[in-house]
Structure formats: C-alpha cells, structure tokens
Amino acid sequence: MNERKLKILAAVVEEYVRTGEPVGSKVIASLPGIGVSAATVRNDMAMLEQLGFLEQPHTSAGRVPTIKGYRLYIEELMSPPALPGEERQRLDEMLASQGPMTEELLIENATTALAELTKCAAVVSDLSPKFSVISKVEVIPAGKRVYVVLLITSGGAIKNKSCRLEFDLTNEQLDLFSGFLAENLEGVSVADLSDERMEDLTAAMSAYMMTMAPLVEGICELSRDLRQHALTFRGEKNLFSCEELDKMEIVRFIEHKDELVSLLDASFSGIRVMFGEDPNNFVIGNSSMIVSKYRKGDHDVGSLGIIGPMRLDYAKVIPYIEYFSQKITDLISEEGESAPGSGSDTDAGQKAPPNG
Amino acid sequence: MNERKLKILAAVVEEYVRTGEPVGSKVIASLPGIGVSAATVRNDMAMLEQLGFLEQPHTSAGRVPTIKGYRLYIEELMSPPALPGEERQRLDEMLASQGPMTEELLIENATTALAELTKCAAVVSDLSPKFSVISKVEVIPAGKRVYVVLLITSGGAIKNKSCRLEFDLTNEQLDLFSGFLAENLEGVSVADLSDERMEDLTAAMSAYMMTMAPLVEGICELSRDLRQHALTFRGEKNLFSCEELDKMEIVRFIEHKDELVSLLDASFSGIRVMFGEDPNNFVIGNSSMIVSKYRKGDHDVGSLGIIGPMRLDYAKVIPYIEYFSQKITDLISEEGESAPGSGSDTDAGQKAPPNG
DNA sequence: TGTTAGCACTCAAACTCCCTGAGTGCTAAT
DNA sequence: ATTAGCACTCAGGGAGTTTGAGTGCTAACA
Numbered sequence: 114m115n116e117r118k119l120k121i122l123a124a125v126v127e128e129y130v131r132t133g134e135p136v137g138s139k140v141i142a143s144l145p146g147i148g149v150s151a152a153t154v155r156n157d158m159a160m161l162e163q164l165g166f167l168e169q170p171h172t173s174a175g176r177v178p179t180i181k182g183y184r185l186y187i188e189e190l191m192s193p194p195a196l197p198g199e200e201r202q203r204l205d206e207m208l209a210s211q212g213p214m215t216e217e218l219l220i221e222n223a224t225t226a227l228a229e230l231t232k233c234a235a236v237v238s239d240l241s242p243k244f245s246v247i248s249k250v251e252v253i254p255a256g257k258r259v260y261v262v263l264l265i266t267s268g269g270a271i272k273n274k275s276c277r278l279e280f281d282l283t284n285e286q287l288d289l290f291s292g293f294l295a296e297n298l299e300g301v302s303v304a305d306l307s308d309e310r311m312e313d314l315t316a317a318m319s320a321y322m323m324t325m326a327p328l329v330e331g332i333c334e335l336s337r338d339l340r341q342h343a344l345t346f347r348g349e350k351n352l353f354s355c356e357e358l359d360k361m362e363i364v365r366f367i368e369h370k371d372e373l374v375s376l377l378d379a380s381f382s383g384i385r386v387m388f389g390e391d392p393n394n395f396v397i398g399n400s401s402m403i404v405s406k407y408r409k410g411d412h413d414v415g416s417l418g419i420i421g422p423m424r425l426d427y428a429k430v431i432p433y434i435e436y437f438s439q440k441i442t443d444l445i446s447e448e449g450e451s452a453p454g455s456g457s458d459t460d461a462g463q464k465a466p467p468n469g
Numbered sequence: 470m471n472e473r474k475l476k477i478l479a480a481v482v483e484e485y486v487r488t489g490e491p492v493g494s495k496v497i498a499s500l501p502g503i504g505v506s507a508a509t510v511r512n513d514m515a516m517l518e519q520l521g522f523l524e525q526p527h528t529s530a531g532r533v534p535t536i537k538g539y540r541l542y543i544e545e546l547m548s549p550p551a552l553p554g555e556e557r558q559r560l561d562e563m564l565a566s567q568g569p570m571t572e573e574l575l576i577e578n579a580t581t582a583l584a585e586l587t588k589c590a591a592v593v594s595d596l597s598p599k600f601s602v603i604s605k606v607e608v609i610p611a612g613k614r615v616y617v618v619l620l621i622t623s624g625g626a627i628k629n630k631s632c633r634l635e636f637d638l639t640n641e642q643l644d645l646f647s648g649f650l651a652e653n654l655e656g657v658s659v660a661d662l663s664d665e666r667m668e669d670l671t672a673a674m675s676a677y678m679m680t681m682a683p684l685v686e687g688i689c690e691l692s693r694d695l696r697q698h699a700l701t702f703r704g705e706k707n708l709f710s711c712e713e714l715d716k717m718e719i720v721r722f723i724e725h726k727d728e729l730v731s732l733l734d735a736s737f738s739g740i741r742v743m744f745g746e747d748p749n750n751f752v753i754g755n756s757s758m759i760v761s762k763y764r765k766g767d768h769d770v771g772s773l774g775i776i777g778p779m780r781l782d783y784a785k786v787i788p789y790i791e792y793f794s795q796k797i798t799d800l801i802s803e804e805g806e807s808a809p810g811s812g813s814d815t816d817a818g819q820k821a822p823p824n825g
Numbered sequence: 826t827g828t829t830a831g832c833a834c835t836c837a838a839a840c841t842c843c844c845t846g847a848g849t850g851c852t853a854a855t
Numbered sequence: 856a857t858t859a860g861c862a863c864t865c866a867g868g869g870a871g872t873t874t875g876a877g878t879g880c881t882a883a884c885a
Contacts, residue, residue, distance in 0.1 A: 137848055152858050155849070173848050173865045215631075249611050255621045256604055259569065263619070263629075265611045273619075273627050277569040350720045353709075360716055364706045493877050506829050511878070529836045529877050 114164075118157045120147065122166055123190040125158070126178045130426050133357075135175030180388045183401075183423065187386055191428040196436055204230075204436060208444075215269030216241050216445050220345055223417060223437050228348025231430045233421030235347045236370070238377040241414040241445055242270045242339040243304045250294045252287060252328060262331040264339065266303060268445070272338055276331040280324060290325060293318055294332070306336040342374045342415075352397070357422045362397045369395050377404060377416040384431055388423060399423050403431060405438040409445045417441070470520075474513045476503065478522055479546040481514070482534045486782050489713075491531035536744045539757075539779065543742055547784040552792055560586075560792060564800075571625025572597050572801050576701055579773060579793050584704025587786045589777030591703045592726070594733040597770040597801055598626045598695040599660045606650045608643065608684060618687040620695065622659060624801065628691040632683040646681060649674055650688070662692040698730045708753070713778045718753045725751050733760060733772040740787055744779060755779050759787060761794040765801045773797070 124144055128136040138158060142151040158176050161167045166182035169175070178186065196204070207226035210218055220239050227235035245266035253261045258281055263273045282290070297314050298306070311333050318325075352363045372395050376387070385404050389396035396402065397420070404418030417438055419430060480500055484492040494514060498507040514532050517523045522538035525531070534542065552560070563582035566574055576595050583591035601622035609617045614637050619629045638646070653670050654662070667689050674681075708719045728751050732743070741760050745752035752758065753776070760774030773794055775786060 135848090139848080150858055151848095152860090153856085156857085159850075169849085171865060172850095173846090173863090175848065249609065249617075251607075251609055253605060253607055253619065253621070255627075256623070259625075261605075261619075261621060261627060263609070263617075265609075265617060265631075267612075269631065271611075271617060271629050271631065273629060275569055275571065275621075275625060275627065350724055353716055353720045360709060364709045368706055491877090495877080507877095508829055508831090509827085512828090515879075525878085527836060528879095529834090529875090531877065 117147075117149070118161060119190060121154060121157050122161055122178075122182060123186060125161075125167060125176055126182065126186045126190070129177055130424055133424060135170055135177050137175035140175070180390055180423070183388070183427075184386070187427050187431075193428045193432045196432050201436065204433070205440070208437075208440060214444070216245075217268075217270055217343075219441060219444055220343075220415075223441060224345045224347045227417065227419055227433060227437060228351060230433050231419050231421065232348075232351050233419040233425070233430070234349055234352050235417070235419050236373060236377070237345045237415060237417040238374055239343045239345065239415040240341075241409050242266055242268055242343070243341075244409050244412055244414055245270065245303050245339075247298050247301050247303060247306065247336075250291075250298045250332070252291050252294065254282070254287070257281065260328060262328055262335065264332065264335045266339065270339065272335040274331045274335055276327040278324060278327055282324070286324070290318075290328070298332075303336060303339045306340070308333055308337070311336070342378070344370065344374060346370055352420070355422050357399055357424060358397050359399075366395065366397050376402070377418070380413070382406065384435060386427070396420075401425055403427070403434055405434050407438040407441040407445075409442070414445070415441075473503075473505070474517060475546060477510060477513050478517055478534075478538060479542055481517075481523060481532055482538065482542045482546075485533055486780055489780060491526055491533050493531035496531070536746055536779070539744070539783075540742070543783050543787075549784045549788045552788050557792065560789070561796070564793075564796060569625070570800075572601075573624075573626055573699075575797060575800060576699075576771075576773075579797060580701045580703045583773065583775055583789060583793060584707060586789050587775050587777065588704075588707050589775040589781070589786070590705055590708050591773070591775050592729060592733070593701045593771060593773040594730055595699045595701065595771040596697075597765050598622055598624055598699070599697075600765050600768055600770050601626065601659050601695075603654050603657050603659060603662065603692075606647075606654045606688070608647055608650070610638070610643070613637065616684060618684055618691065620688065620691045622695065626695060628694055630687045630691055632687040634680060634683055636680060638680070642680070646674075646684070654688075659692060659695045662696070664689055664693070667692070698734070700726065700730060702726055708776070711778050713755055713780060714753050715755075722751065722753050732758070733774070736769065738762065740791060742783070752776075757781055759783070759790055761790050763794040763797040763801075765798070770801070771797075 121141055124141050124147065125136050128140060128144075138151040138154040141147060141154045141158075142149065147154065158167060161182075162169065162176065165179055166185060167176040168179050170177060204226065207229075208219060208222050210222060216239075220237050220241075224235045224237045227233075245268040247264060248267045249263070249265040251261075251263040251265075253263065255261045255275060258278045259275055260278060260282070261273055261275045263271065265271050297317075311329060315325075315329050346367075349363075349367055352358055352367075353360065376396075379385075383405070387396070387402045387404070389398050389400035389402070399422065400420055401423045402418055402420045403425075404416050406413045406416050408414060418434060421430075477497055480497050480503065481492050484496060484500075494507040494510040497503060497510045497514075498505065503510065514523060517538075518525065518532065521535055522541060523532040524535050526533060560582065563585075564575060564578050566578060568574075572595070576593050576597075580591045580593045583589075601624040603620060604623045605619070605621040607617075607619040607621075609619065611617045611631055614634050615631055616634060616638070617629055617631045619627065621627050653673075667685060671681075671685050702723075705719075705723055708714055708723075709716065732752075739761070743752070743758045743760070745754050745756035745758070755778065756776055757779045758774055758776045759781075760772050762769045763771050763773060774790060777786075
C-alpha cells in the first residue's frame with residue numbers, strides 16, 4: 114500500500130460521492146494530483162480491489178468503494194475542512210431561539226439544524242434530564258378528585274400528569290403532602306429518584322398511602338420519563354428523497370426508531386461511523402450512521418448523529434456533528450450554575466414525534 | 470341507467486378495489502348476481518364509460534372506476550355493513566386507556582386506532598379545548614426569577630410555560646396575582662379568553678403590570694395554544710406502503726400537513742369524501758380523504774378522517790369513521806357534567822348522507 | 826326489443842436479438 | 856515501474872415479435 118494507492122482510493126471515494134456513478138480509471142487519471150496514466154491507475158485499482166477496498170458492480174463498470182474502503186477513507190484519508198468563523202456563527206444561530214433556552218429546546222434545534230445541513234435524517238438521544246436536579250414538585254387540584262402532579266428540573270424540563278384519586282383531599286392533607294414532597298424530592302438528582310427511593314418515601318408516610326397512591330405513582334411515572342432517553346428525530350423526508358435507500362426499509366426503520374437507542378447508547382468516544390450492512394440489523398441497508406456523544410459536566414448524557422446513504426460527503430458532514438456535540442456539551446454543562454432560562458412548553462404526551 | 474347497469478358499476482368498483490387490476494367483462498359476468506353474458510356486460514360497460522363512470526387505461530384493458538364512478542358508488546350503491554356488537558366493543562377498547570381519560574388522549578387513541586384499522590393515514594383536527602372552560606390557573610415559582618404558568622381546562626388539557634421576570638415576586642405579590650387570576654379566569658370559556666380580554670384584565674391590575682407582564686404574556690400564549698386547531702396525524706407508514714401513491718408526493722404532503730386544517734375546517738355534515746385529483750391541490754394525487762365532523766354539545770369542534778389511496782374499501786372504512794366520530798362526540802359532550810370515563814354505549818350505525 | 830355468440834381488432838407487457846460504449850485485464854514495449 | 860494497445864466483457868437501450876386479455880361490432884336469436 115503505497116502513497117499513490119491511497120491517493121487513488123481517496124479519489125475514487127470522493128468521485129463516487131460526487132457523481133453516484135462507478136468511477137473508471139480514465140476519470141481518476143485525469144484528476145489533478147494523480148499524474149499517472151489510466152493503465153497505472155487500473156493496476157492500482159485492481160490491487161485495491163483485491164485488498165477489499167473497492168469493488169465492481171459488474172465486469173465492465175468502474176469501481177465503487179466497499180464499506181472497508183469507506184472506513185479507511187474516513188479514518189485515515191479524508192481531510193475535513195475546518196469550519197470558518199462565519200459558518201460557526203451561522204450554526205450558532207441555528208441553535209438559538211428567540212425565547213430563552215432550555216435543554217430540550219436546544220436539543221430540538223440541534224436536531225433540526227443537523228437534518229437541514231446534512232440533508233440526512235438527524236437523531237438525538239438525550240439523557241440529560243437524568244442528570245438534572247428536581248427543582249420543584251407540585252400537586253395541584255384540578256377538578257373533582259383529579260390532581261395534577263408537576264415536576265420541574267434544573268434543566269428547565271417540565272413534566273405533568275393528571276391523576277385521579279378515590280377521595281378529595283382536604284387542604285391540610287394537600288399541604289402536608291406537598292410539604293413532604295418538597296422536603297424529600299426538591300434538590301434531589303433525577304438519577305437518584307428511582308422507584309425504590311420512591312417506595313421508601315411512601316413507606317415513610319404510610320398513613321396517607323392509601324389515598325395518595327395514584328399521586329405517588331404519577332410522580333414515579335414522571336421521574337421515569339425524565340430518566341429515560343428522549344429520542345428526537347428529524348428529516349425523515351431526507352431519507353425518502355434519497356434514491357439509493359429502499360423506501361420500505363425506511364418505513365420499517367422509522368417505525369422502529371426506538372431501537373436506535375440501543376445503538377446510540379453504546380459507549381465510545383469521538384465520532385463513530387456505522388454502516389447498514391447486516392440485513393438482520395434493523396438499520397437501513399446501504400445506509401450509514403454517524404454519531405457523536407455529548408456530555409454534561411463529566412457524564413456522557415446523550416448522542417447525536419445523522420443517518421443517510423452510505424454515499425455521503427463525510428468530510429463535509431462530520432465537522433457539523435463534531436461542532437454541535439461540542440457546542441451542546443458547552444451549553445448544557447454551563448447551565449448547571451446559572452438558572453435555566455424560561456420559555457419551555459412541556460406538556461403531557463404532546464409532541465411525540467409523529468408516529469411512523 | 471337501469472338497475473343492472475348500477476349493479477355492474479358496483480361490481481366493477483368492488484372488484485377493482487379487491488384486485489387492483491382493471492376488470493373485464495368476463496369477470497363481471499361470472500359474478501353471482503349478474504346473470505347475463507359477458508357481451509351484455511360489455512355493452513353496459515361501454516354505456517357506463519360514455520356516461521363517465523368508468524374508463525379504460527388503454528383499449529385492450531378492462532375498466533376502472535373514475536372519480537365520478539367512485540362518487541356514485543359511495544353515495545348510492547354501496548351498502549356499508551353495520552358494525553356487529555363485538556366489533557364495537559373492540560373499537561371502544563382501542564379508544565380507552567388505563568389512566569384517566571382526557572380529550573387529548575382520546576383524540577390520540579382514536580387517530581391511532583383509525584390508522585391501524587384502515588391501513589391508511591389518519592388525521593384528527595381538534596378544536597375542542599377552545600370550547601372547554603379554564604378550570605385552574607397556577608403560577609409556580611421555579612427558580613430565581615423563573616415562574617411556570619399553568620393552565621388546566623375542564624377537558625383535561627394541561628398547558629404550561631416557564632417565564633422569566635425581571636424581579637422575584639414576594640409571597641404577597643404571588644398570592645395576590647394568583648387570586649386575581651383565579652377570580653378572573655377560572656370558569657371562563659377558553660373561547661372567551663381572547664387577547665383583548667387579557668388586555669382588559671391586565672389593565673385592571675395595572676399596578677402590577679410592569680412586573681407581571683411576562684406572566685400575562687405567557688398565559689396569553691397558552692390560551693392561544695388552546696384555541697388553536699391541534700392536528701394529530703398517524704400512520705404515515707401506511708401511505709408509504711401504498712403502491713399507487715407517489716412517494717415524493719407523500720413526502721411533500723406530510724411536510725405540509727398543516728395545510729390540511731383548511732380542508733378539515735370546511736363546514737359540512739355527515740361523511741365527506743374528497744379525491745386528490747387536482748394536481749395544484751396539495752393533496753396527494755390518486756388519493757382520497759374521508760372526513761367526518763364530531764361535536765361537543767352543539768358545536769362542531771373537530772374533524773377526523775383518513776387519507777389513503779382512491780382504491781379503498783369505502784364500505785368497510787366509512788363505518789369506522791362514523792362510529793368514531795359519534796363516539797368522540799358522546800364522550801367529550803358528556804364530559805362537561807361528569808368527568809369523562811370510558812364505556813358509554815352509543816349507536817353510530819346510521820347511514821350518513823355523504824357529501825361530495 | 827333486449828340478449829347473446831362469434832369474430833376481427835387493439836395494445837400493453839414480456840421476450841428476444843442486436844448494437845453500443847464504457848471499462849476492464851493482459852501483454853509487450855519503453 | 857509505467858504505459859500504450861488490444862481483445863474482451865457486459866449493462867443498457869432500441870427494435871422487432873409474440874402473447875393474451877379485453878374490446879367493439881354484427882348478426883342471429885328469444
């Protein structure tokens with residue numbers, strides 16, 4: 114594997130990404146920076162094919178990169194351009210929103226921006242609320258025997274749920290219960306708010322247990338919500354407008370996008386690129402997925418990435434992903450100290466990404 | 470137009486819906502209940518074609534219904550089966566949910582169920598919160614100078630938003646403001662909660678205006694939210710798995726589904742069937758949309774329907790739509806007095822005069 | 826007058842055959 | 856080690872052919 118062969122491999126990848134057609138020796142030879150004849154290129158390409166970096170759709174066609182070829186290109190060969198200052202500014206603007214910012218809103222903007230910039234589907238799996246702190250618990254009477262429980266986190270997330278009790282509560286009961294909740298839950302990390310902990314709490318106030326059970330259950334559910342990966346998904350349409358992906362596979366994929374979480378969860382650092390090769394895998398065939406983690410303080414608290422065709426301009430899109438993951442890390446990490454902004458509108462059940 | 474011709478038209482529609490292939494005279498002649506020869510059928514079909522109810526994809530193919538043909542079939546010819554009791558029970562179960570039922574949840578369940586049952590995309594445009602009553606307004610401190618405003622309606626909708634103030638409120642200020650809001654807003658119909666009304670209110674408490682402005686603005690926004698059509702959409706995947714619809718058109722459609730509201734808004738009664746014929750229209754070509762209104766008390770407060778291929782088993786799906794719209798009407802109308810439950814039994818089996 | 830059998834006609838779809846051209850591998854010359 | 860040249864391969868596209876489902880029309884029949 115000499116220098117020139119690598120250069121030719123890179124050229125094939127880039128040319129193929131650009132045109133979508135198998136690329137022949139003549140085209141490569143005519144490229145600036147190659148400087149050898151088509152015949153020489155042919156010899157090298159034959160070698161690269163033997164090594165498994167290229168393949169031919171059929172005998173008389175040009176070469177196309179294999180997954181192994183893409184991988185080598187991405188890991189060693191490509192040179193992603195640094196984002197110029199103006200570009201960064203543009204990206205920052207896409208993350209911003211007119212109201213003050215919450216983590217949730219930030220994630221949404223980032224996903225939308227990523228989908229738009231890369232013309233791929235974009236996905237963010239966010240676990241950051243889990244590493245927030247409960248800043249407020251409220252129980253609000255909302256009708257005959259109906260009560261709304263409300264959980265607010267330091268990250269600005271607001272979750273609510275209405276519960277029905279068997280009996281109405283007296284004001285004293287309500288105050289007592291509210292006080293109890295405030296004392297025991299406010300300031301507690303969401304991560305610590307496990308079901309067991311809740312059970313301990315309810316045991317501690319067993320006198321009221323019978324009556325309050327649905328409220329406690331409601332709070333459990335809300336905290337379970339907060340501890341769970343929230344999946345944000347944008348740009349389905351970009352998948353559909355992509356010729357090389359099978360429409361039915363896309364549909365199947367979108368239906369099961371929850372399963373993405375397991376892929377996004379995997380621990381790694383830096384940028385990770387996966388290819389939809391294994392037909393048993395739920396991922397779309399002939400697709401690729403590029404992911405990066407972001408952090409909050411010292412924890413990895415989420416992953417963001419894109420899903421698109423394997424024929425993708427990696428050198429262009431990877432810097433976007435890197436920039437966003439870094440930016441999100443910065444923004445949500447600093448957020449801990451200063452109070453969270455205002456402007457969120459969380460709502461029970463609303464905005465489940467339109468069911469696929 | 471004699472009896473037999475109508476029977477033949479109906480047979481062509483049903484056969485075409487069943488097979489998806491243009492249907493020829495021989496097939497029709499062999500159907501039970503026709504009892505004439507293929508030649509006779511041919512003569513009748515030629516007549517039906519002249520009248521614009523059928524057409525031929527090409528000279529040597531069978532006949533396919535035109536839009537006019539579908540319309541006649543739907544309005545006069547088909548006989549939708551009454552839903553048997555067990556079927557109704559199954560549908561009721563699909564509407565129910567384990568937790569306490571809210572209008573919002575009901576709508577969601579109905580949309581999902583409709584998409585699943587009909588294998589089409591299902592859509593519900595809901596305006597019912599507008600005809601609910603504010604049952605609770607709360608302002609909750611949620612951090613330094615951050616307050617969450619919360620609106621709960623009699624229908625069970627909960628909206629919240631966090632706002633940032635310039636200064637922290639004293640307890641007295643908070644109590645006073647809360648009391649003021651409760652007194653002036655609770656029990657008020659959401660429809661009456663216009664921005665002007667809010668302005669009047671704020672004028673009435675102008676002393677606090679400067680400080681409270683963001684909160685008032687927040688409440689305005691929440692009530693604006695409540696007064697707006699909420700669009701619920703399910704079953705995109707069903708559109709994509711439908712051969713006869715153009716994938717790109719589907720994508721375009723899904724991107725602009727907000728524009729559906731204008732179509733769903735139109736006032737009509739009973740069941741309405743529309744066809745995606747006009748290419749300027751944003752609707753998908755070769756598709757059809759079946760909609761029905763539902764009411765709350767005396768107002769039409771929403772529409773629900775499905776979008777699928779024109780080649781659709783109308784006789785099967787229309788009863789579902791009728792049943793759901795009746796059921797939703799019953800459930801959200803009774804809700805005013807007693808809290809909504811799941812389980813009332815109502816008759817929705819009448820044949821609605823469809824509307825073109 | 827309405828219905829039917831028969832026949833000639835039509836035309837999309839599937840298939841075959843052939844040509845073209847891009848691209849290759851191999852070999853001999855440089 | 857590189858290159859020019861040549862024979863070879865093969866997908867894609869166009870033209871011609873066949874097949875068969877389905878039609879309209881007409882003449883005979885009840």
